Amino acid sequence: MRYLVNDKLRGSDAVSKSGYHHGDLRRTIVAAAVAAIGESGLDGWSLRELARRAGVSHAAPAHHFGDKTGVLTAIAAEGFTLLAEALEAAEADFLAAGLSYVDFAVKHPVHFAVMFQPGIYRADDEAVQQAETRAGDVLRLGAKAMAAGSKAAPEHATLAAWSIAHGFASLWLSGALRVPPGTEAVDAARPVLHMLVE
Amino acid sequence: MRYLVNDKLRGSDAVSKSGYHHGDLRRTIVAAAVAAIGESGLDGWSLRELARRAGVSHAAPAHHFGDKTGVLTAIAAEGFTLLAEALEAAEADFLAAGLSYVDFAVKHPVHFAVMFQPGIYRADDEAVQQAETRAGDVLRLGAKAMAAGSKAAPEHATLAAWSIAHGFASLWLSGALRVPPGTEAVDAARPVLHMLVE
DNA sequence: TCCCAATCTAGTCGTTGTCAAGTTCGGTTT
DNA sequence: AAACCGAACTTGACAACGACTAGATTGGGA
DSSP: OOOOOHHHHTTSTHHHHHTTOOSSHHHHHHHHHHHHHHHHOTTSOOHHHHHHHHTSOTTHHHHHHSSHHHHHHHHHHHHHHHHHHHHHHHOSOHHHHHHHHHHHHHHSHHHHHHHTSTTSSOTTOHHHHHHHHHHHHHHHHHHHHHHHHSSSOHHHHHHHHHHHHHHHHHHHHHTOOOOOTTOOHHHHHHHHHHHHHO | OOOOOOHHHHHSSOOOSSSSOOSSHHHHHHHHHHHHHHHHOTTSOOHHHHHHHHTSOTTHHHHHHSSHHHHHHHHHHHHHHHHHHHHHHHOSOHHHHHHHHHHHHHHSHHHHHHHTSTTSSOTTOHHHHHHHHHHHHHHHHHHHHHHHHSSSOHHHHHHHHHHHHHHHHHHHHHTOOOOOTTOOHHHHHHHHHHHHHO
């Protein structure tokens, strides 16, 4: 297996020979897209810019992703997988799961923003659907634990739990909350989530 | 010169008779932008398309808004004003305010999406700031009513109320919720919000 | 009546997404 | 070992876009 980082080999004659195939373009592009979106917002990036960063031609990304939407679809799929993993680690405890949800959103704000932005990616994509239902299953499982201690309907409890965690995370990321500087999102979320479970 | 005027504006408002001066371009552009975003998503529109719809030259919108961000800023300001009005009608009742919040998001999904998307508009715009604090004040007032009946800290109650309403609205709009078809958002939200106040 | 500032047009530049067609390479078959 | 196949990537082209500039037009106030 040949790993070729273009910038490092620049200047050698081997570039023209081995530089044709990047080797790991797909992952490189996704990572670059996440970074670019993090810096400049959801539409502050271009396929050509990603290509430039990766040191490939301007049309190379389209080969792997079809179009711009394809890159966002890949990010969404990655996001739902990461979320599922985070929630699975918290097991069937609402407070822990809720904090994990917030923690995921804060640590992967770009993924989070893409995932819940309807229409900007292909929600019917196979990889997305798979990761999405996986995350959804863990979510429902976690909220069921909370509903057990309550006399409310489980589906209402699930929705309430999901809503409050999702809402807090969204508001936090949007910058709408005015909290003391230096506050960690998870610490700020704890008492808020606690209001739901009593 | 072309003489093209929107039918909507033709009847009621006073519109200039000349083809050169549109007469109400600013409002027309904002409305067209909201419609276009509703159809094709947050970046599925262009200034030139809005200009074409309004029957003016491709650079006319830039005169009123400076750039594309200016249009989004106007939408955000309008959104916060609409939200403030909706919340003010609900007065100091948490459940009613929460339902109004959800109702606003469902009825004005484009405004809602823009408002809480950090970075895509000028959050430091004067009109935005003004409308934003106005909406925020009503919100804090409504949540204070809920906190009165509880023994929790008022700021936690405010955050929890805001989070659960905002989270439900966001999830609903993102299409992530799987509810029976034909369900109204407000009806689905009622039992969920009820879980916070007991 | 005249004049000026707001409004809108016209033209241009650099950039973008996407498409079609060509090139190169690793791996597999023959 | 030689031919070759398909995937990975390049090259070139095109229409559309945002942004900018300079100029044309208009209506309201002096």
